[in-house]
Amino acid sequence: MVDRVLPKEQVSAFLDYLRRRYRLWAPVAQGGGFVFAEIDHPESIRLDYPTTMLPPKAAFLPPNEILLSIDMESLESAPPPAEDKPIALLGVHPCDLHGLMRLDMAMREEPSDASYVSARRGALIIGLACVHRCRPEAFCDSMETFRGAAGADLYLTPIEDGFWVEVRDGAEESLADAADCFRPPSDRQKREKDDINRQIDLEFSGRRLSLETLADDLEKTYTSSYWAKLADRCFSCGACTAVCPTCVCFDVRDDLAGGCKTADRCRSWDSCLLKDFAAVAGNENFRPKRHQRLRHRMMRQGSYLAKRFNLPAFCVGCGRCPxxxxxxxxxxxAFEFSQKGRTVHV
Ligand code: SF4
Ligand code: SF4
Incomplete structure (x- = not known):
């Protein structure tokens, strides 16, 4: 990791560089909140945002996309033409960096997802430290995802003079043409950065879970009446999965177009909370009850995928779903219920 400083007066030159070389995605204000969007006007970027409604995964796994177009006469198929530039995703907070790492694991597991891998190829991920808790529902401290440059090519921490920038080993070459924007840090800036790290530790010191045992603790609740009680508050609307940075399930359908001469194979985000998700031929449904679907999602986030990918949990505690x-x-x-009576070592 190499440390640099991006002075305030160089920020717009750096953004110009990013826009020349990449399709730049960043947080912007929209509808009373914030969203990640492809940037046409750099002045619309809001690096002071607390959190976004949808996670940045939409840059690589859009809510709706065409995977293939099929000629119905020859039955030849082809994916949409590749984009001319890779994506630079700017301003990703630590929980969402952890979310992207989980998304990578799920989508790159063999057989890997060709469309995702293509969208992710050559992408530059620029993280942004959280100095303050974004919303009361966030529990990134319990999930240990509130800090750290892991998963980022560059990681920005706001300081008085601009941004402290940690450059991942191997990422320097992607910045070769922007090297003039950066300065070596001074001793004063280093002290300021250390102070900010101490503030972050204090701000996110509310750990309430034992991650080491979470997956096993959660699985022990499988037959508990707790899930039916919890599901009394669930409307099976699927909003929780739509906003989740680590939910990856999708549906695929073929849309006939052009007088049935062509068909588009389209995919859209799906939700395991919806009743039809587990419907199969023969009028069967392997999770017909609300509490079964809710329990499945919690188990997936706290246990199943954690064990599969050797992680403490798949949920990153971003707080979007609550x-x-x-x-x-x-x-x-739900995680706390599974650990009732267990001492949490902080
Ligand atoms: S748990 Fe999910 S599906 Fe149920 S009400 Fe909440 S957001 Fe909707
Ligand atoms: S399960 Fe909820 S809190 Fe956890 S990562 Fe998904 S949206 Fe965030």
Whole structure:
């Protein structure tokens, strides 16, 4: 890791560089909140945003996309033409960096997802430290995802003079043409950065889970009546999965177009909370009850995929799902239920 400083007066030159070389995605204000969007006007970028409604995964796994177009006469198929530039994703907070790493694991597991891998190829991920808790529902401290440059090519921490920039080993070459924007840090800036790190430790010191045992603790609750009680507050609306940075399930359908001469194979995000998700031929459904679907999602986030990918959990504690949920259901309450009576070592 190499440390640099991006002075305030060089920020717009750096953004110009990013826009020349990449398709730049960054947080912008929209509808009273913030979203990640492809940037046409750099002045619209809001690096002071607390959190976004949808996670940045939409840059690589859009809510709706065409995977293939099929000529119905020859039955030849082809993916949409590749984009001319890779994506630079700017301003990704630590929980979402952890979310992207989990997304990579799920989508790159063999057989890998060709469309995702293509969108992700050559991408530059620029993280942005969280100095303050973004919303009361966030529990990134419990999930240990509130800090760190892991998963980022560059990681920015706001300082008085601009941004402290940690450059991942191997990422320097992607900045070769922007090297003039950066300065070596001074001793004063280093002290300021150390102070900010101490503030971050204090701000996110509310750990409430034992991650080491979470997956096993959660699985022990499988037959508990707790899940039916929790599901009394669930409307099976699917909002929780739509806003989740680590949910990857999708549906695929073929749309006939052009007088049935062509067909588009399209995919859209799906949700394991919706009743039809587990419907199969023969009028069967292997998770017909709401509590079965809710339990499945919590188990997936706290246990199944954690074990599969050797992680403490798949949920990163971003707090989006409890903030969006009509019943205010949070994975944290389910995880805490599974650990009732267990001492949390901080
Ligand atoms: S957002 Fe809440 S109410 Fe809607 S499906 Fe998810 S848990 Fe149920
Ligand atoms: S399960 Fe909820 S809190 Fe956890 S990562 Fe997904 S949206 Fe965030």
């Amino acid at each position: 903030a969006m949920c009509l019943g205010k259901i949070s994975p944290l309450e």
